[in-house]
Amino acid sequence: MPKPPIGRDTRLCMSLSGRPGNAGSRLHNHLYDALGLDYVYKAFSTTDLPAAVGGIRALNIRGAAISMPFKEAVIPLVDHLHATAAGIASVNTLVNDGGILTGYNTDYSAVRELLHAGPADPAMPFVLRGSGGMAKAVVAALHDLGWRDGTIVARNAATGAALAVRHGYRWADTLPGPGAALLINVTPLGMEGADANVLAFPVEMIAAARVAFDVVAQPARTPFISAAADLGKAVISGVEVIVRQAVEQFVLYTGVRPTPAQIVAATRFAHGDAAADQLALAFGLAEGRPA
Incomplete structure (x- = not known):
């Protein structure tokens, strides 16, 4: 129609x-x-x-x-x-x-859905870097899904410690050594601009992890996601977060849920080929682009 x-x-x-x-x-x-x-x-x-x-x-x-x-x-x-x-x-x-x-808050809804259906599970200890508004949504989703062993790393002691205490996690102002199975970046590190080439976690931590989760959506493949993928780790990308939260908004406004193929096509139009191809893989759709 x-x-x-x-x-x-x-x-x-x-x-x-x-x-x-x-x-x-x-x-x-x-x-x-x-x-x-x-x-x-x-x-x-x-x-x-x-x-x-x-x-x-x-x-x-x-x-x-x-x-x-x-x-x-x-x-x-x-x-x-x-x-x-x-x-x-x-x-x-x-x-x-x-x-x-x-x-x-559809950020929370999107993150919760990705964590629930994705490669991570609540038995995995996590290290999350960041303490801003998006970090609040991610940490709440982790807590509500049953994660109990986690560390919030933030230079801002006020926001970082408060976020950790609220959900029963540890707070640190510097990164710990390797060992966490799930690494989550909720900072601008790796985002297009001044921090574009900055790796959110050291290679040693990524190598020891099992899952890498980056909320940065631009570029679609951040240095953190690239390093993790190259090391054979499972990844959850910021593109998945930003598109899924927007789709949840769309459903709230219209009462209509688009198909995965429609979402990928809209992502290609809005965010470009790299983001759409990454989302298509996440949805289990064909990797090839339309003619």
């Missing part, structure tokens, strides 16, 4: 971010087109968060992705917190039902 032309009945979804990008808009709009849904998605920024959230209510905007620096500041402005957001005090998604706003 072709997507209807934009008209008065078209539902608007949006994102609010300190630094808006294009990837989310491209992915959501590609899926609207593929599924013939009368929706449109647009990225925004704001210097007045209360007014922006009031606009979501007043204009009946169906949903909004919430990015830094608004994930915690938006909490007092919503009517309800879903369990995915309440448990970590961080919101990355708003859903508007007739002027009633509910805050969700």
Whole structure:
């Protein structure tokens, strides 16, 4: 079914971010087109968060992705917190039902799904590097899935120690020696830009591990993921996180769940061939690209 032309009945979804990008808009709009849904998605920024959230209510905007620096500041402005957001005090998604706003955290949902279905298991000791907003979602998912032996490594003693204590893990300000079976990077190390060539963990730690998990999505294959794959380790990539969390937002807004093939096609349009090929492998789809 072709997507209807934009008209008065078209539902608007949006994102609010300190630094808006294009990837989310491209992915959501590609899926609207593929599924013939009368929706449109647009990225925004704001210097007045209360007014922006009031606009979501007043204009009946169906949903909004919430990015830094608004994930915690938006909490007092919503009517309800879903369990995915309440448990970590961080919101990355708003859903508007007739002027009633509910805050969700699909980062948590995506990470929990990947950990539950992926190559890691709760018997594996882990070392997680980072203590920011995304780290809160990952650590909560680990705890809720039954991981009990873990170390949070963060230079910020206040946030790192608090995150560790809250979930019953250890905190350290420097990396321990090799030994953890699961390594998780939740820092910008390896991200495009100044840290692009930085390896999140020493090769010795990667060699001793069994699973490497990197939340960095750009590039699709970070130095950490590349090193782990070259050493024959199982990997979970940031592309899997960023796309799966966006798909969960899409489902919350529309009530429609795309197929894996549709998700891979939307990822190719939004994030490029490397990300789409990596996601296709994760979904167990053919590696080859469409002609």
